[in-house]
Amino acid sequence: MTEYVIKAMLCQVVLFLYYYFFLAKEKMLRFNRYYLVFALFFSVIIPMIKIPVYFPTAVNFSLIIFGDHPLTSKSAEQLPMLEDSVIISNGLSLIYIAVLLLFIFRMIRNLFRINLVAMVYQKTGFEGYEVILTESNILPYSFLQRIFVNKNDYESGKINTELFVHEVVHIQQHHSIDIIFAEIIQALFWFNPILIIHNRAIRLNHEYLADQAVINRQVLLIDYQKILVESVSKDHLMPITSGFSAEWTKKRLKMMSNNRSVLSSSFKALLAVPILLLMAASFMLSREDRQAKYNRELTELFYSYPNFYGTWEGMGRFYNTSLDKEVGAIPFYIYMKPDKTVEGMVGNARLYDIQLFKSGYGIEVHAMLSQPISENEKVKKDRIILLWTLPELEKNKADVGFHLTNNFVFDAFINVGGVIMTKSEPHHEV
Secondary structure (H helix, E strand, O other), rough: OOOOEEEEEEEEHHHHHHHHHOOOOOOOOHHHHHHHHHHHHHHHHHHOOOOOOOOOOEEEEHOOOOOOOOOOOOOHHHHHHHHHHHHHHHHHHHHHHHHHHHHHHHHHHHHHHHHHHHHEEEEEEEEEEEEEEEEOOOOEEEOOOOEEEEEHHOOOOOOOOOHHHHHHHHHOOOOOHHHHHHHHHHHHHOOOOHHHHHHHHHHHHHHHHHHHHHHHOOOOHHHHHHHHHHOOOOOOOOOOOOEEOOHHHHHHHHHHOOOOOOHHHHHHHHHHHHHHHHHHHHHHHOOOOOOHHHHHHHHHHHHOOOHHHHEEEEEEEEEEEEOOEEEEEEEEEEEEEEOOEEEEEEEEEEEEEEEEEEEEEEEEEEEOOOOOOOOHHHOOEEEEEEEOOOOEOOOOEEEEEEEEEOOOOOOOOOOEEEEEEEEEEOOOOO
């Protein structure tokens, strides 16, 4: 969970910083809207997705624990430290939940207040949308399908048509949905201060979009800017609604006059794509925990096939493809020891530097050979790979393929063979 939170926060920070330094001043209003909302979605979802990329790295067999309780190897002195860690973890979880509930309560309260205002006050209409006439000294604001205005200003004709149109654009472009989504993400990641700025950027971009839509309706830029300047004296009270803010007026006036290069803006927008892909790859393609993956898979495998422990013996028939004939019988002896080590002999050679791999058919045992397995010159190899198929053919009987090769040298003649291994009792050392 900690890894997920760190990755999600890193996504949120990197993607917003790219917006702040490269996109915020560009007049790509629709692109910026989708970028800001998608960045939140991306930062929450991508760290959840794991696409493992594992390279054929051997697993140290001695590191794997089979069947032991995690605490059985801990000393008595370590137990209090574990208990303290659990207490701290539980405490942090309680703090997180408490603050999360506080954010949820605040959002529900704001929704309730908006709905209450809509229920209590008189209603009228504008371009097919419901207009709520309130007693508050506010500029027009909107939420979902409703516009909220001051009743006295409306009845005395002080509210310019452009302000109504501005709020209609918020409704038509569904800006409230963006705000609600951003509020939910901020509640879940309340400990990340960058989300406060990110959410404000979403709202400010909504204002840019609505301003541009008003100007596109053949409204003179200078007249609309004058309306904005004259409107900065009133309050905008509801936290999760769309509407005018005196704090943002200067930025909105500047954006309206923005005539930046289309080519430069397009390049910055395109540059966001490889950044997103790079972050997705870095978080989704996981290779740092492949040792843990192999440990887990081998542990599960041995839990599933506990009979794999013990002494296994057999006589293998070795087929030399370069001679196109069988070379003869080779005695095999493998001891899977309870202390999580492996010993064995193949013919005259002792196995050493033994490594295990989890494979699709069972386990691969890779080992070095202490000497040639026989006097035959054609089988003087120094390395063996056993392909141990699981489940077993039957109780105490397994099908094992093997391959002999020179170490670090390409073997032009693939020498392969097979042996039926039988579990024998009692266990004995090599």
